[in-house]
Amino acid sequence: MGGICSRKRDQQVVEDGLRRGVSGRYSRCASTKWLGAASRSMSNHGAGRGSCPSLMELCIYKIREDIHKYSSFSILPRDISQQIFTELVDSHRLTDVYLEAFRDCALQDVCLGDYPGVHDGWMDVISSQGSSLLSVDLSGSHVTDNGLRFLKDCSNLQALSLDYCDQFSDHGLKSISGLSSLTSLSIRKSSKITADGMRALSNLVNLEKLNLERCSGVHGGFLHLKGLRRLESLNVGCCKCVVDSDMKAISGLTNLKELQISNSCITDLGITYLRALQKLTALDLEGCNITAQCLESISALATLQCLNLNRCGLSDDGFEKLSGLKCLKRLCLAFNNITDACLVHLKGLTNLEYLNLDSCKIDDEGLANLTGLILLKGLELSDTEVGSKGLCCLSGLNKLENLNLSFTFVTDSGLKKLSGLTSLKSLNLDARQITDAGLANLTSLSGLLKLDLFGARISDSGTAYLRHFKNLRSLEICGGGLTDAGVKNIKDIVSLTQLNLSQNGNLTDKTLELLSGLTALRSLNVSNSRITNEGLQYLKPLKNLLTLSLESCKVTASEIKKLQLTDLPNLVSFRPE
Known part of the structure; x- marks a missing residue:
């Protein structure tokens, strides 16, 4: 949810734009499993509201505030010192000096x-x-x-994670x-690692997961992995140096279950070597220079559950060979030259739970082939020629939870056909032809958690229908012509954690006042509006806010910084900055 809310239809995700290096806490100690929850509740003490913190939480919070008074925590039980360390990291208060207090504390994470x-x-x-x-x-x-x-x-x-180092x-x-105890090693985007350096990995005999994504010098080094018989997951995505001979080198890793070789120089020949990987359940070939010929090799992988063929330049040819992959649960065919004729071969994949047809040349007629995929939970139809008529083919997919109809020809009247999809949790309707009337046709979908109306012509009166979505957590209405009056109908959706109202140029400081009661908000975007520094005061109650975007507003970075320091302790990203 960027500041200017621009959408590019034929654009790959740039991984560098995502938050990097985030990993779950890894511990054999059961008492540390609630560290995250403890840290979050401690950060809210300043608000003076909410549930009473435990004695332990108060102690940890007090130590964090008085950290300069302590020179060592080594005499404390490990669980306690671990909590103190984690809290300092989460609050960005760990420094070179304070780190010294954790020497010899037997931390696990x-x-x-x-x-x-x-x-x-x-x-x-x-x-x-x-x-x-x-x-x-x-x-x-x-x-x-x-x-x-x-x-x-x-x-x-x-x-051990050394991503982007x-x-x-x-x-x-x-x-x-x-x-030798390492089971997981990640060194994404390290240009200094070479094939010779990978020789050191041969000793990591217990390795189960290896991530070499975007490592540009690893070609030829995969022969050093042949002894890693426990390896189950290998990621060499976006490594342009990886070629067919590298696939031959890993063909002996018969315990591999997940292989990502997206955006590499692998061809049909390289895929033939993968036939030996009979335990493979996930294969990512996005952006590879392959043809219909490789589909025969893929069809030999009987255990395959997830297959990504996005952006491979494929046409309808050869897809009949995939009809035998009965275990397939996820299939991605986005940005290929496939038509309705390809969808005929998907009819037998009755275990599919996710299907991505983004930007494919399919229309209403092709959707008739999806009626038997009753286990589908996610369906991407963005940028296709699907219209209102085709939505009747989806009416029986009652397990559908996520549906993307952005940039299609669906109109208000067509949305009536979705009224029976009561399991829907996420619906994307980025389209100029959707208006208040279309929103009215969705009121039966009370279980929606995410609703994206980017570019839809929703007016102030139309937002009244949002009251039906009591469980909504994410809402996006960009450029819909809203004013403060329309925001009055949003202020009571207290379950919201993400809200994007950017490019509604008539919103004022009054909008922030109305939103001040949405204390569950973690992300807020009201860019390209008339909000000023004076309106920032209304954000003080939003203690859970992590990201805030007010680009192209009459707001300065210095004032947001002041707010962050005094009232929004969890705010880690804001614009302007």
């Missing part, structure tokens, strides 16, 4: 993905956790080969080659 200022100087303290350390995330840090050598004594380390090289990999 050091999750510093994208944390600012992490460098080699931190590694001595991190490594002091010794055999207790199970998980380390240093994604986006400035750690070098010198820093990685400190990890060699952390013999029980099971998960561009300061270490093959020598750094050699430093961690002795960590």
